[in-house]
Amino acid sequence: MARTAGSHSDITGPRVRTAALSLFARHGYAAVSMRQIAREVGVQAGALYNYTPDKQSLLFDLMQTHMTDLMAARTDEPTGGTALERLEAFTRFHIRFHSARPDEVFIAYMELRNLTPENFAVIEGLRRQYEDALESILQDGQTEGSLAVPDTKVATLAVIAMLTGVNTWFREGGRLSLGEVEQVYWDMVRKAVAA
Amino acid sequence: MARTAGSHSDITGPRVRTAALSLFARHGYAAVSMRQIAREVGVQAGALYNYTPDKQSLLFDLMQTHMTDLMAARTDEPTGGTALERLEAFTRFHIRFHSARPDEVFIAYMELRNLTPENFAVIEGLRRQYEDALESILQDGQTEGSLAVPDTKVATLAVIAMLTGVNTWFREGGRLSLGEVEQVYWDMVRKAVAA
DNA sequence: AGCGTAACTGAACAGGTGTTCTTTTAAAAC
DNA sequence: GTTTTAAAAGAACACCTGTTCAGTTACGCT
Numbered sequence: 022m023a024r025t026a027g028s029h030s031d032i033t034g035p036r037v038r039t040a041a042l043s044l045f046a047r048h049g050y051a052a053v054s055m056r057q058i059a060r061e062v063g064v065q066a067g068a069l070y071n072y073t074p075d076k077q078s079l080l081f082d083l084m085q086t087h088m089t090d091l092m093a094a095r096t097d098e099p100t101g102g103t104a105l106e107r108l109e110a111f112t113r114f115h116i117r118f119h120s121a122r123p124d125e126v127f128i129a130y131m132e133l134r135n136l137t138p139e140n141f142a143v144i145e146g147l148r149r150q151y152e153d154a155l156e157s158i159l160q161d162g163q164t165e166g167s168l169a170v171p172d173t174k175v176a177t178l179a180v181i182a183m184l185t186g187v188n189t190w191f192r193e194g195g196r197l198s199l200g201e202v203e204q205v206y207w208d209m210v211r212k213a214v215a216a
Numbered sequence: 217m218a219r220t221a222g223s224h225s226d227i228t229g230p231r232v233r234t235a236a237l238s239l240f241a242r243h244g245y246a247a248v249s250m251r252q253i254a255r256e257v258g259v260q261a262g263a264l265y266n267y268t269p270d271k272q273s274l275l276f277d278l279m280q281t282h283m284t285d286l287m288a289a290r291t292d293e294p295t296g297g298t299a300l301e302r303l304e305a306f307t308r309f310h311i312r313f314h315s316a317r318p319d320e321v322f323i324a325y326m327e328l329r330n331l332t333p334e335n336f337a338v339i340e341g342l343r344r345q346y347e348d349a350l351e352s353i354l355q356d357g358q359t360e361g362s363l364a365v366p367d368t369k370v371a372t373l374a375v376i377a378m379l380t381g382v383n384t385w386f387r388e389g390g391r392l393s394l395g396e397v398e399q400v401y402w403d404m405v406r407k408a409v410a411a
Numbered sequence: 412a413g414c415g416t417a418a419c420t421g422a423a424c425a426g427g428t429g430t431t432c433t434t435t436t437a438a439a440a441c
Numbered sequence: 442g443t444t445t446t447a448a449a450a451g452a453a454c455a456c457c458t459g460t461t462c463a464g465t466t467a468c469g470c471t
Contacts, residue, residue: 033448049329051246057431066450067431076429131326134244171400172392178385179378179404186377197367200397204365213408228418250459262461263419271459 036062037072041079046124050080050135076119080132081140087125088147095154103163105211111155112210113203115184120199141212153178159214173204180210231257236274241319244273245330257398275327276335282320286383289313290349291388299357300406302320306350308398310379315394321383347372354409364411 040061045051055076059066073079098114100107107168119126132142154179161169184206191202235256239248250271268274281324293309296303314321328336351372357363365371378403386397 047329049244049246051244054427057428065450066429067451070430071448131227136259142357145463171403175392175400176398176404178381179401181382181383183374185376186373189377190373197370203377205370206374208366209371209408212410213404215407251457259418260420261459262421265460266418343449 033062033068034072037069037130040081042124042128045080045083046051046127046130050076050128050132062160063216065068071098077099077135077137079138080128081136081144082135083125084132084144084145085147087129088144088151091118091145091151095151101138102167104158105167107158107166108210108214110164110209112180112184112207115181116162116187116197116203116206119188120191120202122190123188126185152181162206162214167216168213168214176214180214183210217328228257228263229267233278234265236251237278237319237323240275240327241322242324245271245323245327246299248402257266269290272330272332272335276331276339278320279324279327279331279339280342282317283322283339283346285320286313286346287342290346298362299353299360301363302353303363303405304402305407307352307375307379307402309403310376311398312382314383315386315397318383321380325380333365347376350375357409359409362411365409365410370390371409375409 031200037058040058041053044058044061047091055069056066058079061067062069066068073082095114095118102110129144133144136144156173159168159170159176159180163170163173187202187206191197193199197205232253235253236248239253239256245404249292250264251261254264257264268277287306290309290313293305297305324339352367352370354363354365354371354375358365358368382397382401386392388392388394392400
């Protein structure tokens, strides 16, 4: 056999995804052309098609990878404890995970409308799974009596919206450290859903 | 004088803005062409330029109008009372105002990156003004002693993120009425920032 | 009835779009 | 050193982009 399959593609492939990620986050999927991505990688546009069947798949792969990473990281977290303890763990995990991947997070919910219906359904399913994890905690807390929310489903969405909002303003090296941000949000979440 | 200026433009002008609003919200600014907008209005693309100098101004006008409406509606609200009363009024106002204009709200913060730097600065300024209104309430509450937040600026952003999240799921005719949604969110906001 | 003009058409402009495909390059395996 | 083949180049495809502008239409006014 001649050159091992992907001897260069090992380098170029990830570079394509990295370039697409950064450009999609900065300018939006629809506003970024395949030629712009290629220029960033240092390659002609046609060469991109060695790494993705089309532009849509490139977007979908980025979003799916992000959501899969999220789910995997979540299940790696230590589990167990009271509902309150698990809620704190969820809160801190969410902030930590999302603040470390601003581009992925931004794309994952700004570009939902640019997915084909089938691809959208997949991403939506993963997002629902993640929300369900939080909803379970809130439900258990109600059963335990340690938490009291007016509506479990709404509280779930409210907490996630609040936590994801961190990404719109938090920057490393700012007034607050990530640990301080975690603490501030945990204070508010805890009070908001406390019994 | 012949035909009064704008005898048709009184009709077509608003129709252009309405079509652009709906299309931008559904597909995104970059993904919508002037010809698509024109088709929706029932006119040729060239005719749109009787109503906007260019596509960018169309986007900016929609966003500026929305933000201006928001500020105007806010100052029309009854003022005064304790910080807690004003916070409740703000919470309910925010949900009511935003849930009535899903397209405008969606565009106003999904399309920020498609504004020119100058236009972005204008919209950003208006958004900051609105945030400051809430921040003042939280600050007054701290002074009064009725409210206690770990960080006023962060609490402001957290509350707004939480409230704006309503638009991602609330639909008229669903499980909860708008009044019930207001109540659910007010419960959580109140507890989150209570002393 | 006919003038003035706002509103619109339709063609044109220069350039960009995603994607395909043949050809070239160059590195690994023999 | 030759062969094999993955990777990339570069041209081509048909079509779409925002915007301009000369020409046409049709309405309000006198």
